Amino acid sequence: MKNKNITIVGTGAYGTVLANVLTDNGHNVIMYGIEESQVNDINENHINSAFFRDFIINDNIKATNDFAIAIEKAEIVVLSVPTFALDSALDNIIKYAKNPISIINIAKGLDEDKLDLLSNKIFNKLKNTNILKNLGALYGPSVAIEVILRKPTCVMACSKDIEFANIVSDLFNNEYFIVKSTTDIAGCEVASALKNVIAIASGILQGYSASDNARASLITIGNAEIFEFAKIFGAKLETFMNFATLGDLILTCSSFKSRNFSLGIAIAEKNSALSALKYHKKTVEGVSASKIAYSLIEKHKINAPLFEIMYKILYNNLNPSILINNFFKYAKVV
Known part of the structure; x- marks a missing residue:
């Protein structure tokens, strides 16, 4: 697969380990975070000590607290925020995205207001824009500290569109992070x-x-x-x-x-x-x-x-x- 420009929204533990997986696979990754200390830690020290002490992450990972810069060249956006922050992240995407993008959600939860799926929430919020190209998710048993140590992990790439599920699988799949596809999002x-x-x-x-x-x-x-x-x-x-x-x-x-x-x-x-x-x-x-x-x-x-x-x-x-x-x-x- 050709290397992709990927933006990860959120500098939390799981977003960090997925950035590590993606850069290990040769993709260009930039992370957006609101905590300046975490952004600086990633850029200057190649660690995210708030979650992983002194474990070194791939030094090709970049980070910023400017959403416009983070999404400027994005082909794919990974939503790595808590469910309560999902609306804010989507609002920023609508405001700053200039080209159609594919979205991969990794937030675990349900839409409390409508008692619905998060994928439906994302789709409904973006369906009347020209932004959303594909929508999928990544779920599975993956304790963050084990993934950062590159220990074997198996997860699922999910999308109603099997072709996009397979694309998500190809993006992340490597010798320690095994990704299978499903349409049952x-x-x-x-x-x-x-x-x-x-x-x-x-x-x-x-x-x-x-x-x-x-x-x-x-x-x-x-x-x-x-x-x-x-x-x-x-x-x-x-x-x-x-x-x-x-x-x-x-x-x-x-x-x-x-x-x-x-x-x-x-x-x-x-x-x-x-x-x-x-x-x-x-x-x-x-x-x-x-x-x-x-x-x-x-x-x-x-x-x-x-x-x-x-x-x-x-x-x-x-x-x-x-x-x-x-x-x-x-x-x-x-």
Whole structure:
């Protein structure tokens, strides 16, 4: 593939590791960030110490806090921002993009206002402009620190257009970062958002010293319930055997590097979600995802008892021990 000019919006951990992958593959990458210290760190020291201490990244990566400069030559834009910052990023693209671009979203979440997919949010915001050329996403089990160390990782390139999914795959694919293609962007998006709720539940089991058997069962039930949500958006059952779905779920539910798993442990230790969240400084996506999931349950009458229990633990301060005592008997699997 011919080298591409790629802009990554965001200088966070995962955006940084993807910049590293892309520059390892010979592409021209510039990152846009609002934190001047991170921008300077990348340009001057070839590190992003806010996330990776002194781990050296590819010295061909450039960074700027000027959005107009960042997108000036972009052929492809990777959206690496939290879901709450997505509107702002899209507004900047509309304002500063001068040529049609392809967009790859890596934000994990759902549109809380419309209870919809982020891909639909992006498409609807840009559909009446001449900016959007292609739209896709990249999801899968990929702890940032492991990718920066170039340890083997497998993820999914997602797009309704299989040709663009294959382009995304070719952009990122190399000997340590393996990328497969799928057209089921809906299934991958929903799984990537809702697996964080199950990870909190898994952490609660860990905190109460539950068995490995219990966690295996929880992951199985969680995967089945996530599909109940995903099929509303047209997802396919076979999708729930790929890296972005089952793979990411297993990782997030078992890794101590997962913020959601760690929050679950803290909830069990304090025997209260309210107490744990009061002292948990880091953003934990599964908390907001649980609220969105509960709204979807009510709107579409989804049978998802595990998600209902998690909502009550996180938002009604239900005693978290109820998870161990109740979710198995209501379990529904595919």
